[in-house]
Amino acid sequence: MAWTAFGTLILLNIVGSLSPGPDTFFLLRLATRSRTHAIAGVAGIITGLSVWVTLTVFGAAALLSTYPSILGIIQLVGGSYLTWMGYRMLRSALPELFDARSFRFNAEARPIPDAEEFLGTHAQVYRQGIATNLSNPKVVMYFAAILAPLMPANPSPLLAIGIVVAILVQTFVVFSTICVFVSTEKIRKAVLRTGPWFDLLAGVVFVLAGIALIYEGTIHLIN
DSSP: OOHHHHHHHHHHHHHHHHSOSHHHHHHHHHHTTOHHHHHHHHHHHHHHHHHHHHHHHTTHHHHHHHOHHHHHHHHHHHHHHHHHHHHHHHHHHHHHHEETTTTEEOOSOOOOOOHHHHHOOHHHHHHHHHHHHHTOTHHHHHHHHHHTTTSOSSOOHHHHHHHHHHHHHHHHHHHHHHHHHHTSHHHHHHHHTTTTHHHHHHHHHHHHHHHHHHHHHHHHHHO
């Protein structure tokens, strides 16, 4: 693989990392409460991503294309998880948004909550990061799309491992940088000043992504 192709691969993955999606909203929600929780979430996402990238580099995309029922089952399970996560976020955000006594939305800034009470332990957040990333099998198809034109037909094991490590390191750096920036005191307070609106947006993103995966998984199984 030429250095230009390798650089193109990293650049495409940076763009993909910055695209809005469940992983991004999951980390932003953590970063506005706790930097250490956000980094634990990044570690979880990278752990899940390592599975998808490794499977892609070693041919899992071809397997899923040949047996779409496997992909359908994974999409149903993953979509159900994302929908459940989104429901929990919405259930947490809506009571705070709406003041039942005055029928007015509460626009006052909230204090920064106790991170562990609000988010759980670092180990729990790490596991949520793994589950959030693994719940989206379309990651395999995404990496297959950007890897196929750039990789040689029969890459050596060393090259394959190098690509996996490079993608994981680059993704970790990008996500960690975003989390460190968002978790600075000024940004945290600015985001929290919007009250539970961000939780509402994150919940909607998770629910929509989950429903889309359930729909696609059902189509794969029916066909």
